[in-house]
Amino acid sequence: MSSAIINGKEIGQEIRKSIAERVQLLKEQGVTPGLAVILVGNNPASQTYVRNKQKSCEAIGIFSELIQLPEDVTEEELLVQIRSLNHRNDIHGILVQLPLPKHIDEDKVIATISPDKDVDGFSPVSVGKMMLGQETYLPCTPFGVMKLLEYSGIDIAGKHAVVVGRSHIVGKPMGQLLLQKDATVTYTHSKTPDLPSITKQADILIAAVGRANFITKEHVKPGAVVIDVGINRDDHNKLTGDVDFKAVDGIASHITPVPGGVGPMTITMLLYNTVQSAENTLV
Ligand code: GUN
Numbered sequence: 001m002s003s004a005i006i007n008g009k010e011i012g013q014e015i016r017k018s019i020a021e022r023v024q025l026l027k028e029q030g031v032t033p034g035l036a037v038i039l040v041g042n043n044p045a046s047q048t049y050v051r052n053k054q055k056s057c058e059a060i061g062i063f064s065e066l067i068q069l070p071e072d073v074t075e076e077e078l079l080v081q082i083r084s085l086n087h088r089n090d091i092h093g094i095l096v097q098l099p100l101p102k103h104i105d106e107d108k109v110i111a112t113i114s115p116d117k118d119v120d121g122f123s124p125v126s127v128g129k130m131m132l133g134q135e136t137y138l139p140c141t142p143f144g145v146m147k148l149l150e151y152s153g154i155d156i157a158g159k160h161a162v163v164v165g166r167s168h169i170v171g172k173p174m175g176q177l178l179l180q181k182d183a184t185v186t187y188t189h190s191k192t193p194d195l196p197s198i199t200k201q202a203d204i205l206i207a208a209v210g211r212a213n214f215i216t217k218e219h220v221k222p223g224a225v226v227i228d229v230g231i232n233r234d235d236h237n238k239l240t241g242d243v244d245f246k247a248v249d250g251i252a253s254h255i256t257p258v259p260g261g262v263g264p265m266t267i268t269m270l271l272y273n274t275v276q277s278a279e280n281t282l283v
Pocket of ligand 1: 169
Protein backbone atom coordinates (compact mmCIF):
# COMPACT_ATOMS: atom_id res chain seq x y z
CA MET A 1 0.00 0.00 0.00
CA SER A 2 1.21 3.52 -0.79
CA SER A 3 2.00 5.97 1.99
CA ALA A 4 -0.54 8.73 2.67
CA ILE A 5 0.57 11.96 1.03
CA ILE A 6 0.70 15.05 3.23
CA ASN A 7 -0.41 17.74 0.79
CA GLY A 8 1.29 21.00 1.73
CA LYS A 9 -0.28 22.86 -1.16
CA GLU A 10 -3.80 22.13 0.08
CA ILE A 11 -3.04 22.66 3.76
CA GLY A 12 -1.18 25.88 2.91
CA GLN A 13 -4.16 27.15 0.91
CA GLU A 14 -6.52 26.43 3.78
CA ILE A 15 -4.31 28.38 6.19
CA ARG A 16 -3.87 31.21 3.67
CA LYS A 17 -7.66 31.55 3.46
CA SER A 18 -7.86 32.24 7.18
CA ILE A 19 -4.87 34.62 6.97
CA ALA A 20 -6.64 36.53 4.16
CA GLU A 21 -9.67 36.95 6.44
CA ARG A 22 -7.42 38.41 9.13
CA VAL A 23 -5.93 40.81 6.54
CA GLN A 24 -9.46 42.03 5.70
CA LEU A 25 -10.25 42.61 9.39
CA LEU A 26 -7.02 44.58 9.77
CA LYS A 27 -7.84 46.70 6.72
CA GLU A 28 -11.26 47.49 8.17
CA GLN A 29 -9.37 48.86 11.15
CA GLY A 30 -7.13 50.98 8.91
CA VAL A 31 -4.06 48.72 8.97
CA THR A 32 -2.59 47.12 5.84
CA PRO A 33 0.03 44.52 6.80
CA GLY A 34 3.36 45.35 5.17
CA LEU A 35 6.40 43.16 4.47
CA ALA A 36 9.77 44.51 3.37
CA VAL A 37 12.03 42.09 1.55
CA ILE A 38 15.70 42.92 1.10
CA LEU A 39 17.50 41.15 -1.71
CA VAL A 40 21.24 41.62 -2.13
CA GLY A 41 22.90 40.66 -5.41
CA ASN A 42 21.72 38.48 -8.29
CA ASN A 43 21.49 34.93 -6.92
CA PRO A 44 18.87 33.35 -9.26
CA ALA A 45 17.45 31.02 -6.58
CA SER A 46 17.05 33.95 -4.16
CA GLN A 47 15.39 36.03 -6.89
CA THR A 48 12.85 33.25 -7.47
CA TYR A 49 12.16 32.83 -3.74
CA VAL A 50 11.67 36.57 -3.31
CA ARG A 51 9.35 36.82 -6.32
CA ASN A 52 7.22 33.99 -4.92
CA LYS A 53 7.05 35.65 -1.51
CA GLN A 54 5.90 38.93 -3.09
CA LYS A 55 3.29 37.21 -5.28
CA SER A 56 1.91 35.37 -2.25
CA CYS A 57 1.66 38.63 -0.28
CA GLU A 58 -0.19 40.32 -3.11
CA ALA A 59 -2.64 37.40 -3.43
CA ILE A 60 -3.93 37.88 0.12
CA GLY A 61 -3.73 41.67 0.35
CA ILE A 62 -0.41 42.14 2.18
CA PHE A 63 1.62 45.14 0.97
CA SER A 64 5.14 44.11 0.02
CA GLU A 65 8.12 46.26 -0.78
CA LEU A 66 11.25 44.91 -2.44
CA ILE A 67 14.54 46.60 -1.65
CA GLN A 68 17.14 45.43 -4.15
CA LEU A 69 20.75 46.15 -3.33
CA PRO A 70 23.82 45.48 -5.48
CA GLU A 71 26.17 42.57 -4.72
CA ASP A 72 28.88 45.04 -3.61
CA VAL A 73 26.68 47.00 -1.18
CA THR A 74 28.55 47.72 2.05
CA GLU A 75 27.45 46.13 5.30
CA GLU A 76 26.83 49.61 6.74
CA GLU A 77 24.55 50.58 3.83
CA LEU A 78 22.52 47.43 4.40
CA LEU A 79 22.29 48.11 8.15
CA VAL A 80 21.10 51.68 7.42
CA GLN A 81 18.28 50.26 5.28
CA ILE A 82 17.23 47.86 8.03
CA ARG A 83 17.28 50.57 10.73
CA SER A 84 15.09 52.76 8.53
CA LEU A 85 12.59 49.89 8.02
CA ASN A 86 12.62 49.22 11.78
CA HIS A 87 11.13 52.71 12.22
CA ARG A 88 8.48 52.61 9.50
CA ASN A 89 4.88 52.23 10.68
CA ASP A 90 3.69 50.76 7.38
CA ILE A 91 6.20 47.88 7.57
CA HIS A 92 5.36 45.06 10.00
CA GLY A 93 7.79 42.43 8.80
CA ILE A 94 11.39 42.63 7.55
CA LEU A 95 13.03 39.76 5.72
CA VAL A 96 16.61 39.75 4.49
CA GLN A 97 16.94 36.99 1.91
CA LEU A 98 19.85 34.68 2.70
CA PRO A 99 22.57 33.88 1.81
CA LEU A 100 24.31 37.26 1.79
CA PRO A 101 27.58 38.01 -0.03
CA LYS A 102 30.71 36.90 1.87
CA HIS A 103 31.84 40.43 2.84
CA ILE A 104 28.68 40.96 4.91
CA ASP A 105 28.31 39.59 8.45
CA GLU A 106 25.00 37.73 8.33
CA ASP A 107 24.69 37.50 12.12
CA LYS A 108 25.11 41.25 12.51
CA VAL A 109 22.51 41.92 9.81
CA ILE A 110 19.94 39.60 11.36
CA ALA A 111 20.54 41.01 14.84
CA THR A 112 19.81 44.52 13.50
CA ILE A 113 16.23 43.60 12.51
CA SER A 114 13.86 44.74 15.24
CA PRO A 115 12.59 41.62 17.09
CA ASP A 116 9.06 43.07 16.66
CA LYS A 117 9.46 42.77 12.88
CA ASP A 118 11.58 39.62 12.66
CA VAL A 119 9.00 37.55 10.77
CA ASP A 120 11.68 35.02 9.76
CA GLY A 121 12.30 34.28 13.46
CA PHE A 122 16.08 34.24 12.91
CA SER A 123 17.24 36.95 15.34
CA PRO A 124 18.93 36.00 18.63
CA VAL A 125 15.96 37.43 20.56
CA SER A 126 13.45 35.34 18.58
CA VAL A 127 15.57 32.18 18.87
CA GLY A 128 16.02 32.71 22.62
CA LYS A 129 12.30 33.19 23.17
CA MET A 130 11.54 30.09 21.09
CA MET A 131 13.96 28.05 23.24
CA LEU A 132 12.20 29.29 26.36
CA GLY A 133 8.78 28.49 24.88
CA GLN A 134 7.82 32.19 24.99
CA GLU A 135 5.59 33.84 22.43
CA THR A 136 7.61 34.93 19.40
CA TYR A 137 7.82 34.61 15.63
CA LEU A 138 8.72 31.02 14.81
CA PRO A 139 11.01 30.30 11.84
CA CYS A 140 8.75 29.68 8.86
CA THR A 141 9.90 26.26 7.64
CA PRO A 142 9.82 24.35 10.96
CA PHE A 143 6.65 26.24 11.91
CA GLY A 144 5.15 25.05 8.61
CA VAL A 145 6.15 21.45 9.36
CA MET A 146 4.39 21.66 12.74
CA LYS A 147 1.23 22.84 10.95
CA LEU A 148 1.49 19.96 8.44
CA LEU A 149 1.64 17.47 11.33
CA GLU A 150 -1.25 19.20 13.13
CA TYR A 151 -3.51 19.35 10.06
CA SER A 152 -2.72 15.71 9.24
CA GLY A 153 -3.81 14.62 12.74
CA ILE A 154 -0.41 13.21 13.64
CA ASP A 155 0.21 12.90 17.39
CA ILE A 156 3.60 14.15 18.52
CA ALA A 157 3.60 13.60 22.29
CA GLY A 158 5.71 10.61 23.31
CA LYS A 159 6.89 9.95 19.75
CA HIS A 160 10.54 9.59 18.82
CA ALA A 161 11.37 12.37 16.35
CA VAL A 162 14.70 12.17 14.54
CA VAL A 163 15.95 15.31 12.81
CA VAL A 164 18.59 14.88 10.12
CA GLY A 165 20.39 18.21 9.73
CA ARG A 166 21.29 20.95 12.20
CA SER A 167 20.98 24.25 10.31
CA HIS A 168 19.97 27.41 12.18
CA ILE A 169 17.03 27.85 9.79
CA VAL A 170 15.53 24.35 9.87
CA GLY A 171 17.18 21.51 11.83
CA LYS A 172 17.85 23.17 15.19
CA PRO A 173 14.50 24.96 15.57
CA MET A 174 12.65 21.90 14.19
CA GLY A 175 13.90 19.75 17.06
CA GLN A 176 12.96 22.43 19.60
CA LEU A 177 9.40 22.77 18.33
CA LEU A 178 8.92 18.99 18.39
CA LEU A 179 10.38 18.85 21.91
CA GLN A 180 7.90 21.50 23.05
CA LYS A 181 5.12 19.20 21.85
CA ASP A 182 6.59 16.42 24.03
CA ALA A 183 8.40 14.39 21.40
CA THR A 184 11.63 12.62 22.33
CA VAL A 185 14.05 14.29 19.95
CA THR A 186 17.31 13.03 18.47
CA TYR A 187 19.45 15.32 16.33
CA THR A 188 21.66 13.73 13.68
CA HIS A 189 24.00 15.30 11.12
CA SER A 190 26.85 14.69 8.69
CA LYS A 191 29.19 13.43 11.44
CA THR A 192 26.69 10.94 12.91
CA PRO A 193 28.03 7.39 12.44
CA ASP A 194 25.67 4.66 11.25
CA LEU A 195 22.83 7.06 10.54
CA PRO A 196 20.28 4.39 9.49
CA SER A 197 20.49 2.71 12.92
CA ILE A 198 19.17 5.97 14.44
CA THR A 199 16.74 7.14 11.76
CA LYS A 200 15.20 3.64 11.78
CA GLN A 201 14.03 4.33 15.33
CA ALA A 202 12.08 7.41 14.26
CA ASP A 203 8.31 7.61 14.50
CA ILE A 204 8.67 11.03 12.88
CA LEU A 205 11.64 11.51 10.57
CA ILE A 206 12.58 15.03 9.44
CA ALA A 207 14.99 15.15 6.50
CA ALA A 208 16.75 18.51 6.30
CA VAL A 209 20.20 17.71 4.95
CA GLY A 210 20.14 19.38 1.53
CA ARG A 211 21.24 16.29 -0.41
CA ALA A 212 19.06 14.83 -3.14
CA ASN A 213 17.56 11.39 -2.37
CA PHE A 214 19.80 10.98 0.70
CA ILE A 215 17.16 9.25 2.83
CA THR A 216 16.22 5.88 1.42
CA LYS A 217 14.55 2.61 2.37
CA GLU A 218 17.25 1.57 4.85
CA HIS A 219 16.67 4.76 6.93
CA VAL A 220 12.94 4.39 7.50
CA LYS A 221 10.97 2.30 10.01
CA PRO A 222 7.72 0.85 8.64
CA GLY A 223 4.86 3.15 9.63
CA ALA A 224 7.03 6.24 10.23
CA VAL A 225 5.92 9.75 9.26
CA VAL A 226 8.52 11.15 6.84
CA ILE A 227 8.82 14.90 6.33
CA ASP A 228 11.07 16.02 3.48
CA VAL A 229 12.39 19.56 3.88
CA GLY A 230 14.92 19.28 1.04
CA ILE A 231 14.80 21.38 -2.11
CA ASN A 232 17.54 20.09 -4.42
CA ARG A 233 18.09 19.79 -8.15
CA ASP A 234 18.99 16.31 -9.37
CA ASP A 235 21.30 15.47 -12.32
CA HIS A 236 18.47 16.32 -14.74
CA ASN A 237 17.77 19.67 -12.99
CA LYS A 238 14.53 18.24 -11.61
CA LEU A 239 13.34 19.49 -8.20
CA THR A 240 14.09 16.70 -5.72
CA GLY A 241 13.80 16.36 -1.96
CA ASP A 242 16.21 14.81 0.54
CA VAL A 243 14.09 11.65 0.52
CA ASP A 244 14.08 9.03 -2.22
CA PHE A 245 10.30 9.17 -2.50
CA LYS A 246 9.87 6.04 -4.63
CA ALA A 247 11.98 3.92 -2.27
CA VAL A 248 10.20 5.11 0.88
CA ASP A 249 6.63 5.16 -0.51
CA GLY A 250 4.77 2.23 1.02
CA ILE A 251 7.14 1.95 4.01
CA ALA A 252 6.23 5.27 5.64
CA SER A 253 2.67 5.74 6.90
CA HIS A 254 2.75 9.38 5.71
CA ILE A 255 5.15 11.27 3.46
CA THR A 256 5.48 14.81 2.10
CA PRO A 257 6.13 15.17 -1.64
CA VAL A 258 8.64 17.56 -3.23
CA PRO A 259 7.36 19.83 -4.65
CA GLY A 260 4.03 20.39 -2.88
CA GLY A 261 4.92 19.35 0.66
CA VAL A 262 6.91 21.58 3.01
CA GLY A 263 7.72 24.23 0.35
CA PRO A 264 4.30 25.94 0.18
CA MET A 265 4.14 25.98 3.99
CA THR A 266 7.26 28.13 4.39
CA ILE A 267 5.71 31.09 2.57
CA THR A 268 2.36 30.47 4.24
CA MET A 269 3.93 30.88 7.68
CA LEU A 270 5.77 34.01 6.55
CA LEU A 271 2.38 35.52 5.67
CA TYR A 272 1.05 34.28 9.02
CA ASN A 273 3.88 35.94 10.97
CA THR A 274 3.53 39.21 9.04
CA VAL A 275 -0.20 39.41 9.77
CA GLN A 276 0.47 38.52 13.42
CA SER A 277 2.94 41.42 13.59
CA ALA A 278 0.39 43.83 12.10
CA GLU A 279 -2.22 42.62 14.62
CA ASN A 280 0.25 43.18 17.45
CA THR A 281 0.32 46.91 16.61
CA LEU A 282 -3.39 47.16 17.47
CA VAL A 283 -3.11 45.86 21.04
N1 GUN B 1 17.08 31.57 2.34
C1 GUN B 1 16.65 30.30 2.29
N2 GUN B 1 15.57 30.14 3.09
C2 GUN B 1 15.33 31.34 3.65
C3 GUN B 1 14.34 31.80 4.55
O1 GUN B 1 13.46 31.09 5.04
N3 GUN B 1 14.42 33.13 4.88
C4 GUN B 1 15.39 33.94 4.39
N4 GUN B 1 15.40 35.20 4.80
N5 GUN B 1 16.31 33.53 3.55
C5 GUN B 1 16.27 32.24 3.18
